[in-house]
Amino acid sequence: MDLHLMTARPTDEERRAVDGLLGPEPAMNDRVVRGGHETRADRTLLLPALHALHAAEGWISEGGLNYICERLTVPPAEAYGVATFYAMFSVQPQPKTVVHVCDDIACRIQGGNALVAELEALGADGDWTWTRSPCLGMCEQAPAIFAQRAGRPDVSLGEATVATVRAAVAPDSTVTCAGGVTAPQVWDPVVRAGLRLLRRLGEVDPSSIDAYRAAGGYAALRRAIDLGSEGTIREITDATLLGRGGAAFPTGVKWKAVAEQSARPHFVICNADESEPGTFKDRLVMELDPFSVVEALTIAGYATGAERGYVYIRGEYPLATERLERAVAEARVHGYLGDDVMEHGFRFDIELRRGAGAYICGEETALFNSLEGKRGEPRNKPPFPVTSGVFGKPTAINNVETLINVLPILELGAQGYSSVGTEDSTGTRLFCLSGHVERPGVYEHPHGVTLGDAIVSAGGVRGGKRLKAVLLGGAAGGFVGPDRLDARLTFEDARAGGYTLGSGVIMVFDEDTDLVDLVLRIARFFRDESCGQCVPCRVGTVRQEEALLRLVSGRTLGTRADELALLEDVADVMRDASICGLGQTAAAAVGSAISTFGLFDGSGA
Amino acid sequence: MSAVPVAPPRRLLDAEVDGVVVRVPEGATILDACRDQGIDTPTMCYADNLTPINACRVCVVEVEGARTLVPACSRTVEAGMKIRTDTDRVRHSRRLVMELLGSSVDTSLASSDWHRWQDEYAAAPDRFGAPTDPMEAGERDRRWAGHHHGSPDPSRAETVSQPVKVDNELYVRDYGRCVLCYKCVEACGTDAQHTFAIAVAGRGFDARISTEYAVPLDVSACVYCGNCIGVCPTGALMFSSEHDMRAAGTWDEDRQTVTNTICPYCGVGCELELHVQDNAIVKVTSPTDNDVTSGHLCIKGRFGFQYVQRRKKDRT
Ligand SMILES: Cc1cc2nc3c(=O)[nH]c(=O)nc-3n(C[C@H](O)[C@H](O)[C@H](O)COP(=O)(O)O)c2cc1C
Ligand code: SF4
Numbered sequence: 001m002d003l004h005l006m007t008a009r010p011t012d013e014e015r016r017a018v019d020g021l022l023g024p025e026p027a028m029n030d031r032v033v034r035g036g037h038e039t040r041a042d043r044t045l046l047l048p049a050l051h052a053l054h055a056a057e058g059w060i061s062e063g064g065l066n067y068i069c070e071r072l073t074v075p076p077a078e079a080y081g082v083a084t085f086y087a088m089f090s091v092q093p094q095p096k097t098v099v100h101v102c103d104d105i106a107c108r109i110q111g112g113n114a115l116v117a118e119l120e121a122l123g124a125d126g127d128w129t130w131t132r133s134p135c136l137g138m139c140e141q142a143p144a145i146f147a148q149r150a151g152r153p154d155v156s157l158g159e160a161t162v163a164t165v166r167a168a169v170a171p172d173s174t175v176t177c178a179g180g181v182t183a184p185q186v187w188d189p190v191v192r193a194g195l196r197l198l199r200r201l202g203e204v205d206p207s208s209i210d211a212y213r214a215a216g217g218y219a220a221l222r223r224a225i226d227l228g229s230e231g232t233i234r235e236i237t238d239a240t241l242l243g244r245g246g247a248a249f250p251t252g253v254k255w256k257a258v259a260e261q262s263a264r265p266h267f268v269i270c271n272a273d274e275s276e277p278g279t280f281k282d283r284l285v286m287e288l289d290p291f292s293v294v295e296a297l298t299i300a301g302y303a304t305g306a307e308r309g310y311v312y313i314r315g316e317y318p319l320a321t322e323r324l325e326r327a328v329a330e331a332r333v334h335g336y337l338g339d340d341v342m343e344h345g346f347r348f349d350i351e352l353r354r355g356a357g358a359y360i361c362g363e364e365t366a367l368f369n370s371l372e373g374k375r376g377e378p379r380n381k382p383p384f385p386v387t388s389g390v391f392g393k394p395t396a397i398n399n400v401e402t403l404i405n406v407l408p409i410l411e412l413g414a415q416g417y418s419s420v421g422t423e424d425s426t427g428t429r430l431f432c433l434s435g436h437v438e439r440p441g442v443y444e445h446p447h448g449v450t451l452g453d454a455i456v457s458a459g460g461v462r463g464g465k466r467l468k469a470v471l472l473g474g475a476a477g478g479f480v481g482p483d484r485l486d487a488r489l490t491f492e493d494a495r496a497g498g499y500t501l502g503s504g505v506i507m508v509f510d511e512d513t514d515l516v517d518l519v520l521r522i523a524r525f526f527r528d529e530s531c532g533q534c535v536p537c538r539v540g541t542v543r544q545e546e547a548l549l550r551l552v553s554g555r556t557l558g559t560r561a562d563e564l565a566l567l568e569d570v571a572d573v574m575r576d577a578s579i580c581g582l583g584q585t586a587a588a589a590v591g592s593a594i595s596t597f598g599l600f601d602g603s604g605a
Numbered sequence: 606m607s608a609v610p611v612a613p614p615r616r617l618l619d620a621e622v623d624g625v626v627v628r629v630p631e632g633a634t635i636l637d638a639c640r641d642q643g644i645d646t647p648t649m650c651y652a653d654n655l656t657p658i659n660a661c662r663v664c665v666v667e668v669e670g671a672r673t674l675v676p677a678c679s680r681t682v683e684a685g686m687k688i689r690t691d692t693d694r695v696r697h698s699r700r701l702v703m704e705l706l707g708s709s710v711d712t713s714l715a716s717s718d719w720h721r722w723q724d725e726y727a728a729a730p731d732r733f734g735a736p737t738d739p740m741e742a743g744e745r746d747r748r749w750a751g752h753h754h755g756s757p758d759p760s761r762a763e764t765v766s767q768p769v770k771v772d773n774e775l776y777v778r779d780y781g782r783c784v785l786c787y788k789c790v791e792a793c794g795t796d797a798q799h800t801f802a803i804a805v806a807g808r809g810f811d812a813r814i815s816t817e818y819a820v821p822l823d824v825s826a827c828v829y830c831g832n833c834i835g836v837c838p839t840g841a842l843m844f845s846s847e848h849d850m851r852a853a854g855t856w857d858e859d860r861q862t863v864t865n866t867i868c869p870y871c872g873v874g875c876e877l878e879l880h881v882q883d884n885a886i887v888k889v890t891s892p893t894d895n896d897v898t899s900g901h902l903c904i905k906g907r908f909g910f911q912y913v914q915r916r917k918k919d920r921t
């Protein structure tokens with residue numbers, strides 16, 4: 001390839017920002033010896049380089065992008081295609097501080113819409129700007145904002161008002177991420193003692209590896225080493241650990257498949273992109289118990305024969321990123337990562353990669369592409385990640401919650417682990433309770449808890465109001481009515497009952513909620529987050545939103561029944577013919593609301 | 606390229622298409638198997654000379670045991686696979702893909718096959734409402750991922766309609782006709798040209814083919830090989846000669862003849878197809894099944910025909 005660069009040159013600041021990541025530009029005669037495979041391998045640094053530039057300047061200029069292209073041997077058109085894929089990157093000049101204000105479903109019913117209206121009335125002031133955002137993963141602190149601040153650290157803040165926004169954008173701003181322990185169960189010592197996944201939250205200093213060890217940390221890795229790689233995988237398999245990222249795939253099967261691949265190297269990835277509206281459990285775990293993620297990923301690496309692990313973390317999670325980065329560094333210093341992990345002769349290290357505002361990058365194959373410095377477009381499967389994952393190599397990718405379950409499995413043994421939950425859905429599960437509940441937060445319950453009991457554990461519907469609906473499993477899940485409070489939350493019950501646990505979202509809506517408004521917001525979400533690759537989803541999500549808007553306005557094409565039939569036609573093609581789960585579920589929540597609550601049949605909510 | 610195939614003979618697999626047992630070589634796609642059986646399968650983003658990108662989804666079929674439909678153009682046949690091409694599910698998805706595309710993109714210059722398929726599947730793109738008006742030049746190029754660009758008037762179906770980009774003398778880019786099949790990106794990139802002048806930018810419905818910062822072609826990396834034009838299925842990329850003649854109402858394929866010849870410029874020996882109307886060359890292509898070119902050319906073979914004739918820009 002004959003790299004054709006633009007003529008624009010970087011400013012000194014831009015050059016410094018990029019060099020800060022990539023090191024100083026090599027001298028000319030050092031450069032000529034590089035090429036081919038070696039330079040193509042640099043492509044994976046594209047996203048980090050874009051981040052470095054954006055964090056310094058607040059936008060990606062032609063000169064800055066050109067410099068990145070030169071350093072990484074990436075054609076400018078492709079780098080531009082990547083930069084414009086992400087909501088957090090601007091390719092036009094903009095103020096250095098941008099506040100992303102969540103107007104997604106949990107926030108819009110709890111002050112998010114009011115905040116947006118106030119900011120609209122306020123107008124811009126030049127030094128900063130704001131924009132509406134999909135769910136920021138802080139629904140338990142609704143309404144949430146995320147301030148992207150070039151030249152200083154980003155912050156995310158909950159229970160936001162205009163005053164919060166002002167504090168975040170002020171030139172002399174001193175605000176930092178709140179980092180609250182929003183897992184109400186841990187405040188009750190008796191309840192805490194029964195928890196497996198949340199037991200350290202709020203009690204053990206997340207910045208200290210000594211504290212983590214004192215609280216039982218790294219016992220699981222020790223046990224894994226004793227069992228050996230095969231023994232470890234057997235333990236995970238016997239515990240019937242199923243993936244918590246949405247697809248419920250058996251983790252043991254996945255690890256075994258990767259371990260057995262002859263192609264090398266192997267990779268393990270922790271999927272921490274958590275962007276499903278209503279989901280915030282992974283964030284809390286990473287903020288308050290980051291070492292558990294590091295330890296669990298190390299075990300995954302040991303078991304599958306991978307020497308490198310990636311954590312792909314949501315770009316809007318500054319505190320989790322900082323804490324996890326620190327935990328990785330600590331673990332390295334203390335010999336829990338590196339060339340000779342725990343002096344046991346295996347090599348493993350972890351690299352953090354930040355997303356940049358794209359829900360789709362949580363889909364595993366889109367995540368691989370994003371990691372490789374390409375647009376985050378999902379790949380067609382097969383081939384599956386276990387044979388051809390990131391960089392085309394065997395890859396075990398797991399959700400944060402799936403991974404941390406590996407620790408109690410090894411600590412308690414498969415049998416001990418399976419002593420709670422049901423036969424098919426072993427162990428406990430993290431639920432993200434938000435919306436109109438008394439005590440929103442992350443809750444840990446054994447599989448099999450009923451939806452009603454889960455809601456009661458969070459104090460029930462706020463203000464003693466009546467329950468109207470629950471969004472179960474996230475925007476990719478579905479709405480259920482109060483008649484489903486006895487639904488048992490297990491994989492098998494969900495499958496049989498036609499609902500989904502998804503990412504553990506339980507968003508509660510009281511009797512005064514406007515469901516139509518929520519449905520419209522969800523339709524908008526899918527339209528905005530579609531990667532655009534395949535026709536059913538790229539155009540289908542637009543047609544779905546248009547049809548809903550027509551139904552709401554009453555200005556339908558043909559009758560209401562015609563519009564509902566059209567929605568169903570579009571839903572069918574999206575579900576059947578889309579490449580990935582985003583398109584396949586883009587009509588699920590909308591459809592469930594319409595059918596459960598008769599939204600547009602004239603009688604509707 | 607060697608004229609004699611050196612690869613070992615491929616293993617044969619048995620599978621079932623619409624209840625009929627078919628035998629195909631390992632590595633064959635479902636589309637190959639369907640074509641062997643004479644089963645007409647609609648395609649849009651597939652081309653014989655490019656890596657299947659399986660983005661349009663109009664070729665989907667049902668495979669027993671699969672939760673969703675699968676793209677025939679890229680999915681390889683596995684032994685024992687049971688494939689159905691004629692079910693309601695398949696027909697529904699194919700029709701909807703045609704309707705979704707037809708309602709959002711000007712596909713009037715797509716192949717005659719495409720128009721036949723639209724009729725056969727009774728696709729009705731206008732059921733989503735009258736199309737929106739064209740956007741201002743450059744408006745779509747500025748759309749920002751994740752930022753909602755909603756419909757101001759939901760009774761009209763949003764489209765990608767926009768003014769034609771005319772920024773050089775050789776070819777035009779009429780992205781109001783772009784179905785985002787990725788073919789031009791593949792042809793400009795790893796499948797043929799390795800120039801990478803164009804890529805997909807933006808996201809979702811706002812995704813588009815673009816140079817860096819949407820700069821005009823003459824300052825981009827483009828070398829005017831025209832390979833993107835050669836693969837574009839909808840006339841979004843078009844010789845200026847054709848574009849101008851269409852605008853003037855003089856383009857008439859019935860009056861055109863095609864003359865095959867070898868490019869005179871260098872020793873590679875690319876086969877050219879000279880499309881001639883009224884004794885003037887109006888565009889140049891190369892057969893996609895040609896061993897030397899696979900349909901791809903360079904600027905000289907593609908556009909260097911002026912010395913044969915002088916094409917007047919204002920020819921009527
Ligand atoms: C649109 C979309 C978004 C996804 N987002 C996430 C995510 O943020 N985190 C996650 O763990 N899995 C996500 N997934 C699921 C992953 O593709 C994958 O199944 C999961 O990471 C596997 O891990 P597990 O087996 O531990 O569940 C997403 C899937 C889709 C289709
Ligand atoms: S379903 Fe949507 S998000 Fe998934 S590949 Fe297709 S366009 Fe992209």
Ligand code: SF4
Binds near residue numbers: 830
């Ligand atoms: S003419 Fe050739 S170089 Fe230019 S964009 Fe098309 S394929 Fe790429």
Ligand code: SF4
Binds near residue numbers: 789
């Ligand atoms: S310009 Fe043509 S070849 Fe390129 S993506 Fe659009 S329709 Fe396909």
Ligand code: FES
Binds near residue numbers: 104107137139140
């Ligand atoms: S943070 Fe606002 S909806 Fe989740």
Ligand code: FES
Binds near residue numbers: 649659664676
């Ligand atoms: S032709 Fe197969 S997906 Fe487009």
